[in-house]
Amino acid sequence: MMLLIQEQSKQGRRAVAQAPLQKAEITDIPEQFRRRRSANLPEVSEMQVVRHYTRLSQRNFSIDTQFYPLGSCTMKYNPRGANEMAMLAGFLARHPEAPESHSQGFMACLHDLQEMLKELTGMQAVSLSPAAGAQGEFAGVAMIRAYHDERGDTGRNEILVPDAAHGTNPASAVMCGYKTREIPTGADGDVDVEALKAVVGPQTAGIMLTNPSTLGVFDRGILEIARLVHDAGGLLYYDGANLNAILGKVRPGDMGFDVIHMNLHKTFSTPHGGGGPGSGPVGVSERLVPYLPVPMVTRDGDEYHWLTETECPRSIGRLSAFAGNAGVLLRAYAYARMLGREGMSRVAEYSTLNANYMFKMLQEAGFEAAFPERRATHEFIITLRKQAKERGVNTMDFAKRLLDYGFHAPTTYFPLLVPECLLIEPTETEDKGTLDAFIQAMRTIQDEVNTDGELVKGAPHTLPVKRLDDVRAARELDLAWNVSAED
Amino acid sequence: MMLLIQEQSKQGRRAVAQAPLQKAEITDIPEQFRRRRSANLPEVSEMQVVRHYTRLSQRNFSIDTQFYPLGSCTMKYNPRGANEMAMLAGFLARHPEAPESHSQGFMACLHDLQEMLKELTGMQAVSLSPAAGAQGEFAGVAMIRAYHDERGDTGRNEILVPDAAHGTNPASAVMCGYKTREIPTGADGDVDVEALKAVVGPQTAGIMLTNPSTLGVFDRGILEIARLVHDAGGLLYYDGANLNAILGKVRPGDMGFDVIHMNLHKTFSTPHGGGGPGSGPVGVSERLVPYLPVPMVTRDGDEYHWLTETECPRSIGRLSAFAGNAGVLLRAYAYARMLGREGMSRVAEYSTLNANYMFKMLQEAGFEAAFPERRATHEFIITLRKQAKERGVNTMDFAKRLLDYGFHAPTTYFPLLVPECLLIEPTETEDKGTLDAFIQAMRTIQDEVNTDGELVKGAPHTLPVKRLDDVRAARELDLAWNVSAED
C-alpha cells in the first residue's frame, strides 16, 4: 500500500524553493475577506513529492508500458516529438489574450490544422475549439438546432441515435434540449434501416452516427440512411471517434454528413493523459458554416486573424473561455505533419489490418465473433457469453486476468447490445509480435477457464491491488481524505 | 524476463520519423572506405523503443523512487529545477568551440561557480574541467608532480594513502607515475600518526586524504598530519567526496590542504545517472595555481574570457577535448544558487544530524558500531561480523534483504579495513519518517537472521531477478548479444 501524500505531511515542512522566499505582507485586504485557517494541504518536501508521484506513476498501465487494446479509444503511440514541440517555451508562454501581433506563429499552426482537417473529413469548414469529443458533439447538435431554429423549423425535437452509440451521443443531444430516440441494430451489425424509416419524420432534427460504428463494422447502408434523414429534413451528425479506421480512405463529408467531430486524442495521437485533455474539433457542410463555434483562425494574405462573435454573429458562440485545448491542437498538428499526406491512409490501412488479423486468429482460437460474417474495421467484438453461461466466468473476469499477463483489457460491456462483449482495438502502432502475444494470452485464459475458473475469477493476482470492491466504493462514499477520519 | 531490444528486432522495421526521409546518395567516397554490411543494430519502431526503455527504467532503484543510503556516494535529491535550467535550449545548443561573443551567458555561470567553490573550499583558484572525482584526483596529483618537477625536486616518488582511502586514490597516484604507500588507521578511526611519521620523508610527494574519512569520522589529527607532511616537503591532497559533511562548516584550505577535488555529483546534487556523468573540479592553494588544468574562465570587467594553454603555459593541460562536463556544472551552479549562502552549512548540519540519529538508533537496536566512541559525520559504519560469525549471514545477505523492504542497500565491504561492514549515508534530504522506516527494516532483518536465516540468505525475493551469479558472469564472459549465440 502506498501512503497518500496527505499522510506523509508533517506540520511546518515545505518545498522551500518553490515559493517566494519572502512572504509579502498583505495590508489592504480587510479581515472579513481573509482566510482564517490555512488550507489543510500536504506539507511535504520537494523530494517527497517527486518520489511519491514517480512511484505512483509506476502503478499505471499505459501505452508507453503496455499493449492497451481498448476498443473505441484508439490507444496508439503518442509521439514524444509532438510533446516536445507543443512544450516549446514560446508556445507555453503565450497568453490566450496575447494580441495577434504576438500570435502569428501559433495561429499559423491552428490555421494549417483547420485546413488539413477540412480536407480529411471532406467538410467545408472546421472549428478547433471543442475541448473533447463530447463537447464537439454538443457543438454539433447545437449547430443543428441553430440551423433549424433560424429557419423557423422549430417542430423538430428529436435526435435519432442507434443503440450502439456511445453514451455521449444521447447525453449531448439532451443537453441541447432534444429528446432522443433509439434505432436498433440489425443482425448484420448495420443500422436497421426499416426501423429507421419507421421513426424518421418531421420531428426529426437529425441523427447521430458513428461509421464505422462501435460494433466494429462499416455501415454499408450509410448512403440510404443519409438519404432518408435528409429527405425528412433532418441533418446527419458524424461521431468521429472511429475516424482512425477510415482516415484517408473515405470521408464523412462524402458519406453525406453535415457535421462531424473528431477526437484528436484518438486519431491524431495526442495523449489521453489518464483521462484527458482531449480535443474535439468540429467540421461542417456548407449550410452549417455560419454556426461554427468561435474562436477560429482565418488567413488574410500572410496574416492570421481571429474570428470571434463579432465576425461570426450567427455562431453558437464559445464553449470555453479561450480557444480550446491549444496544447493538444499543437500536438495533433505536429503529428499530422509527421504523418503527412501519405501517412494518413496508412493509419486506416494498418489499424484495419491489425484488427482483422486478431479477429481471425481469435476466431480460430475458438472465440465467438459478434459479427462473424463481417470484415472488422479497426476494431471488432467478441462475445464471451458461452464462457459466462457454461463456466460462470464473465467478461470482467477475463479482462482482469489479461492484466496479469501484462495487457490492458479491451473495452468491456460496450456496446451494450452485445452481451458479455469485448471490444478490441489494437491500433496501427502495434506490431505483430505483440498481437500474437495477446492472442496467446487469450488462449491461455481460455484454458484456465476450463481447468481453473477460480483462478480467473480471482484475477488480477499480480497487480498492486487485488480486485476492487466497486459496490462498497459507491455505497460507503469516501471521496476525500480527512484528517479526523484517520486515526 | 524482459527481452533485449535486439531480440525485438525485425528486419526492415524502422522509426521512420527519426532520420531523413530521403536517403542521400553518396557518390564521392570510394568503395574501399565504405561499410559493406549494415551494422547489426536493432530494427524496431519508435513505440517499441519508448515502451522498452520506459519499462526497463522501472527495474531500477533510484533516489526518485527509494531511500538510497549508499555510503560515500551522497545520494541526495537531485533538484528537478536544476535539470530544467541546464536543459534550456540555449545551453544545449551551444557548441564547445562557439566564440566568446556567443558564450558570455554560459561563461558567466562557470565563472560564478568557480568563485563559489573557491570560497567554500578555502582555496585560491578552481578549475572546473575534470569530468569526475577520479579525473580530479589525477589532475590534483599531476599538479603535485608538476610542482615538484618544476622545482627540480624529482626524488619524490611516493604518495601516501591511508588504508581507508577510496580505490581511486592509489589508482590515480599510479597513473601519475607514483608509487603508493599505505598508512594504517588507528583504533579510534583516525590516521595512525605514528605510522605516518615513520614513513613520511624526502621521497614523499604528498598524501591523499579524505576528511571526514570514509570511516565516517572527522580526523582530529588533521593539523598535525598537515604539519608532518608539509615539513617533509610533501603536499596534501584532499579527496572531496565527503565534502557534504562539512560544507560551510570547515574548509579544506583551512585544514592545510594544497589541492582538492570536489564531486559535484555528490555534494552539489547533480544526478548520478546510473553511473555518471559526474564532475570533479579541482581547487588549489597559492603554490599550485599555475598548474591548474585548462580551460578555465576569467573575468575582465564585464567580459568573460577563456584561459587555455596559451594563457597558462605551466598548466598540466587539458584532460578532455573541451571544457569538461558543462551540463553537470550548470546543474551544480543552479543548485548552489538555490541553496545560497545560508543553505551551504545546513547541508552539513542536517546530513550530520541524520547520520548521528541513525547511528544512535541502530546501536540501540543492537548493531555494532565500528567506532562507537566517535561522532558520526554524514555517514557511519556498522559491522555485521557477529551475525556473520554466529549465524552465517553476511553483510551482502543483509544488503540484499534490504532491497526486499524497498531500501537500496548501504555501501557494503568498503572501506576494506572494517570486516563485514555497512557504510550508511542518509543525506540531509531524507526525512525522519524514512530513517525510522529503514531502522525498523534493519531490526526486522536482524530478527529474521535469528529466526530464519535462509530467508535472508536467499534474498532478494521481490525484485525482477533473484540473486545473480557474479562468479558465472566473470567466468563465462557474455558481454554482448550475438545473433548466432541465440537459438
Next chain:
Amino acid sequence: MPFIPHTDQEVREMLEAIGVDGIEDLFEEIPADLRCVELKSIPPAMSELEASQLMAGRARQDGQPACFLGGGAYDHHIPAAVWQITTRGEFYSAYTPYQAEASQGTLQLLYEFQSMMTALMGMDVSNASLYDGASALAEALLMAVRANRKSKSRRILVPRSLHPSYRKVAGNILKNQGIELVELPFDPEGGHTDIGALEPYDGEDIAALVIPQPNYFGVLEDVDALTGWGRRNKAMTVAVVNPLAMSILSPPGEWGGEGVDICCGEGQPLGAPLSSGGPYFGFLCCRQGIVRQMPGRIIGRTLDQDGNRGFTLTLQAREQHIRRSKATSNICTNQGLMVTAATIHMALLGAEGLERTAAACHANTSDLVARLSSLTGVSPRFSRPVFHERLMSLPVAADDVLRALAAHNILGGLDISGDYPELGRAILICATEKRTVGEIESFVEKLARVIELQGGVPCQLQPKES
C-alpha cells in the same frame, strides 16, 4: 512508415492468415464510390527534425513579451518537477482509469486531488475535473437547477462583474434547456455586486445565484452577504473562484457561515502553463448532499479482496456511459493530465507556498498600480480591494496604448471596452509573482511615453502629489 511497425514480411503473413490478397480487400464493405480521392492539400510527411524546426520557428516568432495580462489566465511559476513528472509515460499515455487495478497511480492521484480541492475550497466533495473554468460554471449551473428541488423557476442570477466569457459560455450551453440568466449590475464605484442589486429579486423563485471571487475586475465581492441572500431566498449559491486566491481569501465553504452549495472555477493557476488558453481544467466542488447531481468523474476509496485500500471510479451511474440520455452531463474525456500537474503543483507548494505566491502577486500588482497611478490621467477605476488584478483608467484610448506597448514587447493589459463600454478607457492589469521590478519599471516608463505621444500629456514619471 512513421509510427507503423509492420515489415513487408509480417504484412504478408497477416494477410495470408486473414485470407485476403491485399490490405485494400479489407475495405471491401465500403461502397466503392465513397472511396477517397487523393488528399491534395495535405503536405507531404516531415521527419521529426523538420517538424521541430518548423514548430520552433513558429514558437520563436511569437516572442516572449512581458505579460501583464490576466483575465482568467495567469502567468505563474510552475515547479520544474511538475511537468517532468506529469509527462512520464505512465501518466501521459494512460487512458481514463476504467480498469482500476491497472490504474492505481492515476486513481490515487485523483483522490489526492479531490482531497486537496476540498481542503482549499472548504467543501465536502470535488470531482476529478471538467474542461475549463467557463464550462465548469455552465455544468455547475445545470447541476444547481437539478439539485434545487425547492425552485421551479429556471432563473439564475449572474453578476455582470463575472468574467464576460464565462457569462457567454454559460449562456451558450444553457440556452437550449430553457434556462434564463439574469444579469446583476455592478456598483460603479466599488466594482463589486452590491447586495442592493439583489433587492428586486428578494423572495422570488430563483434557482441559483452566481458569486465570483474575485470578480473579473479583480475586485473582492461581499461573498458573505451574497451567500446569505442566496440561502434566505432558497437559491443554490454557486461560487466561481480563483483557486490561488482561495489560499488567502475566505473559501467558499465558509462564506456566509455555512458556505455555498457549489463552487467551481478555472484550475489553470495550479500548474497549467498559459499555453494559449488550454489545456486548463475546470474544477467543481459541492456539498455532500448533492454529490449525485455532480457531473464528471469522481474517484472513491474502497477495499480490494484482501481488505487493502484501493481507489476506483465511483458513482458512475450518474455518467453518460451508464445513464446515457439521463446522465448528469455528456462529459467523458476530461482534463486528467492537467489535474495530475495540479496535484503535484499543490503538493509542492502546500498551503504556505500558495499563500506566498498569492501574496507576492498581490504585492506586485499593488506596486504596479501605485506606480502607474503616478502618471497623469492614470488611476484605479474602482475603489474596493482587489486580489491581483485591477482596472486602470487611462487618459487615452486603450487599444492604441496596448498596441504601442506591444511594439515594445510589453503586453500591458486587457482592453475591456468591448465587453464593458460603460467603463470608458481602461485596461485590466495583472502582475504575478513572476514579473520583476525591471519589467514593472519598464512598463510604467513605456506607458508614460505612449500616453505622452498619444494624448499630448507631458511625460510624468514623478508622483502627482506630495
Next chain:
Amino acid sequence: MPFIPHTDQEVREMLEAIGVDGIEDLFEEIPADLRCVELKSIPPAMSELEASQLMAGRARQDGQPACFLGGGAYDHHIPAAVWQITTRGEFYSAYTPYQAEASQGTLQLLYEFQSMMTALMGMDVSNASLYDGASALAEALLMAVRANRKSKSRRILVPRSLHPSYRKVAGNILKNQGIELVELPFDPEGGHTDIGALEPYDGEDIAALVIPQPNYFGVLEDVDALTGWGRRNKAMTVAVVNPLAMSILSPPGEWGGEGVDICCGEGQPLGAPLSSGGPYFGFLCCRQGIVRQMPGRIIGRTLDQDGNRGFTLTLQAREQHIRRSKATSNICTNQGLMVTAATIHMALLGAEGLERTAAACHANTSDLVARLSSLTGVSPRFSRPVFHERLMSLPVAADDVLRALAAHNILGGLDISGDYPELGRAILICATEKRTVGEIESFVEKLARVIELQGGVPCQLQPKES
C-alpha cells in the same frame, strides 16, 4: 530550508534521541579553530523561479547562431524520446549499479549498449563508457601498452592529422608514465597520413599506432594500409573513430582484414546535445583476448538463482575499487546517463537511420563546399574524400572572417591556424543534417560579403567557371 525536510519538532526529537543539545554539538570533534567563518561571497538563496529567470536570461544571451562548427562535436538531431526517457528519475537519479538486482534497468540497457557498439564497430567487446573521446584515447593507449606483451618500448605513433586536443589530452595523461608519443606527418596534398610516413619506423619496436577515421580535417585515412602496418610491426592498432561515420564507413573491426585491436572515440554524435562540450562519453571496444586490460565498467550477462537471465557488473577485479593501485585505470564514475541516451538514440535510428543521417551530413557538407568553392579564393584545402567536414582555404585571415560571420549569427567554422600554422588561412567547416538550405545559402552569401569587405575581392556569387 530548500531540499531539507526537517521540521523543528523532528529536529528536537532527533537531538534528544542522540542525546545532544543542538546540531552544533555534533561537530565537536572538529578543532574549534578550523571552523568556518561566514561565506561572504556566496550570494543569498534564490527560489527556483529566481534561479530559472537568471539561467534563462543567460541561456538566451548566447543566442542560437547557425552552427557550422564541428571539430569533434556535432549538431545532430536527437529524437525527442531520447531525453524524455533518459531523464526519467529511475535512470537519472540512480547510482552506478552496484546492487545488480535493484539495477536491472540500467544494467540491461548497458548490456544492450555494449552490444550495439560492438555491432557498429565490428569489435568483440565494449566497455560501458569513459569520460569523453580524448580521455578514452588516453585510456586506450595505456591499455595498448599494457596489452602489447611483444613490445618493450613505450613509443606510440600518433598522426598529426588526429584532433589536436586528443593529442594534447593523451600527452597530458600519459606523460607521467614515461610513454612517448611520436608524431606522424600528414600528406600536404591529401590531408591523410600516407603510409610512407611510417617507413622510418618499419621493424622498430612500437607499442601502438593510432588511426583516426575520419581525421581532424574530415579526411578519410587509408585505414586498411595503416592497420596492416601495425599488425606487421607488432604494434597495437588503436582506432579513433566517429561512431556516426562508422554507419557508412568500413568499421575498425574489419580494417586491414582482421581489424584493429582497440577502437575508441567520442560518443557525442549518438544522442548527446552539444551542450558546450559535455557531458559526452568516450567509448572503447577491443578484441576479446585483451578484455582484461580494458579500463572502465563492463556489464556481463549471467543467471539468477532460479536460472533466469540477468545482468551484472563483471570483471570488477580490473577496477580501482578492488585492485586499487594495480587497477587498469582510476576511473570510477563514468558517463552512464549519456550512454543511456546513446542506447535509446541508436535503438531509434537503427543502422538505416544512422546511415541516412550520415549520408545527409555528407551531402550537406558537400553542398556547402561546392557553393563556397564558387567564391573567389575559397577552395578545399585537401584533395582526398571526407566524411562531413572539410578544411577550406580562404583568401583572407580566418579569425577576421569568423568574427564577421559571428556578428551575423553564423558560426562559420573553426580557425585551425593555432594548431596548424603550416596550413595557412583556412577554416574547418561542417554542415550536419540539421543545417537547412536557407542557412547554407546565407552562410555563402555572408561569407562572400565578408571576403569582399576584408580582402577587397569583388563579391562573387556566380560559379567561377562554366
